[in-house]
Amino acid sequence: MGDLAVEAPMTEQALVDGQIDISNRLFSFVDSMTLKCAVELRIADIIHSHGCPLSLSQIASGINQNSPSSPPINQPNLQRVMRKLVQMKIFTKTYTATDVVYGLTPSSVSLLHDADITLAPFLLWQNDPTSLSTLHYLSACVKDPQGMVTGFQEGHGTKNVFAMAKADPEYNKIFNAAMKSWCTVFAKAVLSGYKDGFGKIQTLVEVGGGVGFLLSEVVKNFPHIKGTNFDLPHVVEMALDNGLISHVSGNMFEDDIPSADAIMMKNILHDWGDEDCIKILKNCRKTIGNNKSGKLIIVDIVIREGGPSSQGPLHDFVVTFDIVMLAHTSGGKERTEEEWKKLFAAGGFPTINVIDLPIYASIIEAYTE
Ligand SMILES: C[S@@+](CC[C@H](N)C(=O)[O-])C[C@H]1O[C@@H](n2cnc3c(N)ncnc32)[C@H](O)[C@@H]1O
Known part of the structure; x- marks a missing residue:
């Protein structure tokens, strides 16, 4: 074989891991699109303006208040978007005695529209x-x-x-x-x-x-x-x-x-x-x-x-x-x-x-x- 590099045989598990890796990466645009959704709905701004973590229905009513002429938002779909954003560590999710509340992280603070330092317009441009x-x-x-x-x-x-x-x-x-x-x-x-x-x-x-x-x-x-x-x-x-x-x-x-x-x-x-x-x-x-x-x-x-x-x-x-x-x-x-x-x-x-x-x-x- 001379100097030719020989590839090591891959185990079945390593190949499955590779398939999972590519499956995750091929959907990586979903991460940036979900961030865009959060910015468009101003979810970080709504939580920030209350000064404390909010329940799903409080976030939903904040979105409704921001666009009073639109129909009420779809809470089950909002819940799915919040689950993805929590998985991405953009928001926290905490269980209280009576409810589940979502809070800000340093990442979601970077998505505030009305802040001195913000990446929201940059994110909207790149994902336009x-x-x-x-x-x-x-x-x-x-x-x-x-x-x-x-x-x-x-x-x-x-x-x-x-x-x-x-x-x-x-x-x-x-x-x-x-x-x-x-x-x-x-x-x-x-x-x-x-x-x-x-x-x-x-x-x-x-x-x-x-x-x-x-x-x-x-x-x-x-x-x-x-x-x-x-x-x-x-x-x-x-x-x-x-x-x-x-x-x-x-x-x-x-x-x-x-x-x-x-x-x-x-x-x-x-x-x-x-x-x-x-x-x-x-x-x-x-x-x-x-x-x-x-x-x-x-x-x-x-x-x-x-x-x-x-x-x-x-x-x-x-x-x-x-x-x-x-x-x-x-x-x-x-x-x-x-x-x-x-x-x-x-x-x-x-x-x-x-x-x-x-x-x-x-x-x-x-x-x-
Ligand atoms: C990537 S942006 C950077 C803007 C700013 N310096 C910043 O960092 O946010 C590049 C800037 O160069 C400007 N630009 C591009 N071509 C130019 C040219 N031929 N003469 C003068 N400015 C130009 C663009 O309008 C834009 O404002």
Whole structure:
């Protein structure tokens, strides 16, 4: 047999375990759909507003009160959804002397609509039929030697998620709300992780800052900073009008980026392939010009090469998110530190410094010298 690896024979029990494993995984979309159902029915908000665990009929009457013109909800079906959510550890289930009550967990707190930090709009965006259907085309992405095929192109005829947001005002709303909510879970970590850095900056431009949530938080916490958000016109149209920051609309590939001491980009470069990233970086480099202290502040994922243990609990998320990039973007991907280094050097930023955050991403400072 030479050097050929020989597969060990599998026991009958191991094969049954494999069948069970695949059966569970092939229904994993049911997990995210059940979460979507919980968010749509505002189950976490109803329990939260009462301040204590609630019985099924109390949750049902909360749902009915939220939509008085709809017919009364189906309690047996609600009970089945609650059973699944309890199994997923999204809610607790406790037996009292007279009833069964459902309570919040840290996971369901992340699903509250009306909270400073929430993943509800992000979850609704990812599980919206328009977003979700793009994942049917992963194999087409893999078969394309040029890497130009995207799930959005195949499914909707729009180049990528950004082109879809431009083409469909309703999707634009869902997308921008999702990005804002995504920033709510990052803001605290970015603000404290880069406290010293923000302290030294007078002017800050955020490229692709969406509606401007993160930049507004930076300026709120570091009021000496003059902040400018730079994003596409259909995004800037919906931007936050809070008097804290200004907004400029433009295209980061073609238009001049407003000048500042530093340019921040959060989850921008991971949306693009290397060639496009180099174009964006060169455009930033042009803005920085001869300003020796000019720099980039990048908030993005750094894949750790040491495998799951080096990425911590987010390892699965990072690998999964990379697949979403495959379907949603034109060449976007998650990168290792080595890949980031090469990319920044090619774009005119030969020195980088990585600061890890206790969240999905790191801060990468990139300097011109
Ligand atoms: C993944 S979102 C990130 C938004 C925000 N930074 C965040 O982390 O939530 C990418 C952002 O880049 C913007 N964008 C995409 N193409 C752009 C372009 N050519 N010029 C300027 N902004 C662009 C999108 O409109 C969107 O707001």
